[in-house]
Amino acid sequence: MYIPYNSGYEYHKSIFGAIETGQSVEFRIVLPREFCCHHARLVIKKDTESFENFIGMQWDCMQGEHEEWWKVSFCPEESGLYEYRFEYDTRWGTSRIFNYGNGVGKIREDGALWQLTV
Secondary structure (H helix, E strand, O other), X not given: OOOOOEOOOOOOEOOOOOOOOOOOEEEEEEXXXXXXXXXXXXXXXXXXXXXXXXEEXXXXXXXXXXXXXXXXXXXXXXXXXXEEEEEEEEOOEEEEEEXXXXXXXXXXXXXXXXXXXX
């Protein structure tokens, strides 16, 4: 199983556990180069709201010849519980990364969201 994100690893999520209001956390996903990803984004919302925020990720670097990293920083302005997932675009359409369990991400059409406590 390919793992594009694991919330327990610092190189995927720069701060493990809760963060403070105004504190920035960096999220990074890794995708196979053969996907030809041309855009990725963090999709995040407060658990009490239905409105989702789509925050564009920037291409970060290559890992070897076959994987590429995308990153984004998020700095919450309000305390609360946030839920998030990732999306990315290829020439074949949009795909999503959901929490498959234990913080491990899997490319799926639907699934559980990760939580971020602020």
